[in-house]
Amino acid sequence: MAGGWYTRHKSPIWTSSTSWANFWAVAILVTFLDAAIFCSKAQRHIEVHPELREGYRTLIKGFVTWTNLPWIVMGIGCVYGGVPSVYSFFRPRDGNPYVLAFFCSVFLLWFLGTYWLVFRGGAQKLIDHPGLLNFDFKRPGSVIVIWLLRVLGGITGVILMFSRDWPISPR
Numbered sequence: 001m002a003g004g005w006y007t008r009h010k011s012p013i014w015t016s017s018t019s020w021a022n023f024w025a026v027a028i029l030v031t032f033l034d035a036a037i038f039c040s041k042a043q044r045h046i047e048v049h050p051e052l053r054e055g056y057r058t059l060i061k062g063f064v065t066w067t068n069l070p071w072i073v074m075g076i077g078c079v080y081g082g083v084p085s086v087y088s089f090f091r092p093r094d095g096n097p098y099v100l101a102f103f104c105s106v107f108l109l110w111f112l113g114t115y116w117l118v119f120r121g122g123a124q125k126l127i128d129h130p131g132l133l134n135f136d137f138k139r140p141g142s143v144i145v146i147w148l149l150r151v152l153g154g155i156t157g158v159i160l161m162f163s164r165d166w167p168i169s170p171r
Contacts, residue, residue, distance in 0.1 A: 024075035041131035
């Protein structure tokens with residue numbers, strides 16, 4: 001059948017503007033939920049090593065602050081910027097300034113995260129504060145390699161979004 005799934009279904013649920021209109025708000029809530037889980041994991045380590053309390057507090061506060069930045073930018077675009085759908089963020093090539101601002105915030109996080117891990121001792125700080133990562137890393141180099149692989153995956157996704165003509169709902 002020519003045209004693919006999108007053209008055969010006039011109003012697919014996955015492009016409904018009401019289905020995902022507040023995705024950015026859900027992402028912020030999930031970030032806070034993750035932070036609560038981190039706090040719970042950290043508490044077990046703090047009971048054994050109270051000197052780690054301030055480090056955990058700083059890491060979790062930084063996590064909440066920085067990882068919410070793109071979602072806040074997305075929310076501003078969706079609420080005030082006239083971005084018709086969260087799926088517009090899959091089409092940065094359309095040039096919507098709020099969508100481009102979202103991508104700039106992601107690029108900023110990748111740059112600052114890499115800088116912090118590599119040049120500011122962030123990888124060692126994560127190792128010194130167990131429970132925040134899903135793996136028990138022993139060397140900073142391992143943390144950095146995993147981070148760089150994740151960033152590379154993100155860059156690949158961004159290249160696809162800028163180079164493909166993804167169909168989205170006109171709403």
